[in-house]
Amino acid sequence: MAKVKPFKAVRATRDKVALVSSKSYEIYETDHLNAKLDFNPYTFLHVINPGYKYHQDKVTGEQRFKLVHNRYLEFKEDGYFTQDTKAAYYLYKKITPNETFCGIIAATSVADYHDDIIKKHEGTLHERELLFEDYLKNTGFNAEPVLLTYPDNDVISDIVKKYQAQRAEYEFTTTDKDLHFLWVINDDEDVVKITEAFRNIDTLYIADGHHRSTSSCMLAENLAKNNPSHDGTEAYNFFMSYLLPESQLCIYEFNRFIRDLNGLSSEEFLMELDTIFKIENKGLELYKPKEKHQFTMYLDGNFYALTLRKSAYEFSDALSKLDAQILYQTVLKPILGIEDIRNSKKIIYSQNKSGGLELKTKVDEGSFKVSFGMLPTNIDELKSIVDGGALMPPKTTYIEPKLRSAITIYEF
Incomplete structure (x- = not known):
């Protein structure tokens, strides 16, 4: 009440x-x-x-x-x-x-x-x-x-x-x-x-x-x-x-921009991702996810479609199903070494209202090595996570x- x-x-x-x-x-x-x-x-x-x-x-x-x-x-x-x-x-x-x-x-x-x-x-x-x-x-x-x-x-x-x-x-x-x-x-x-x-x-x-x-x-x-x-x-x-x-x-969603690959070459980074995602090179085609657990990645002048391999990730609660949390648990933390996503200087966020083009332009300018985009969180996801007693990762929603x-x- x-x-x-x-x-x-x-x-x-x-x-x-x-x-x-x-x-x-x-x-x-x-x-x-x-x-x-x-x-x-x-x-x-x-x-x-x-x-x-x-x-x-x-x-x-x-x-x-x-x-x-x-x-x-x-x-x-x-x-x-x-x-x-x-x-x-x-x-x-x-x-x-x-x-x-x-x-x-x-x-x-x-x-x-x-x-x-x-x-x-x-x-x-x-x-x-x-x-x-x-x-x-x-x-x-x-x-x-x-x-x-x-x-x-x-x-x-x-x-x-x-x-x-x-x-x-x-x-x-x-x-x-x-x-x-x-x-x-x-x-x-x-x-x-x-x-x-x-x-x-x-x-x-x-x-x-x-x-x-x-x-x-x-x-x-x-x-x-x-x-x-x-x-x-x-x-x-x-x-x-x-x-x-x-x-x-x-x-709306926030895009993620990462300054370096944590000591990995682009080829090594893609090989690490391959164990978790199905990867499709889209070239210069601006790829946009069509459903949950799909991600856009821009690296070395190419857009990539990343689709989560469900066999490589376990859904345990509402928070674990959230795309921002999946990206953190599978890529940002274990591969790119970003533990504190709120305060790390290796990552910045930008709300995505421009249709995703910023994913390319910020990386092409040279300040970042790779960028990630995803579908926006919906209100039902937000409520199920909150009602379950959890909090969403920083910069998950731009409302x-x-x-x-x-x-x-x-x-x-």
């Missing part, structure tokens, strides 16, 4: 939201970020990059977080942000040139995370957890929701359709040609229906935002310990999430939608 509730969001005024909201600041390269800061006084990037006001690029740590809080207060004082007076759910729709996403922004429970009602599919780095917890503690807000997914639900779907037929509170287009809508759901009857519908859902799955959710839970524990009046209703007992039905989630900052802001 998932505990989901409405909240009083801090939001940009309707006339400024297109200028205020931004992509996650980590996405921007330096020149692009500076251009945004130079020419848009309303962008939320000014809040996240507070040192820009003082022409200081190197403000870090707790000092930076306190300045973020100060810039945030300035945006509120200047009237760029206002807070809703009534708790609401927020229906957010994003239309890209290729996809449409429509889900509900809500407050989700820290207790559900601890009780495994909200489940994660990948591990986190403790250093990043601590860093973001410190950020939340000093700023007092979160402007980027965690992306959660849930089984399609008729009750929620009917309410979503009802509001999409009405005029949106926000409707704006961004320069990447994405169209954004936001509806405020604060009708008492609809709020109750949404709350009860989620209460009847057994499990929510984190699709994106693992560090944010973990850090929010860490902060809640610490604040609760230091609050003698703690009763579980405080805002810090929840974190902001964007809840999207499973049918709308888009999952969309990627959400903008400051569409709604959650204070605690």
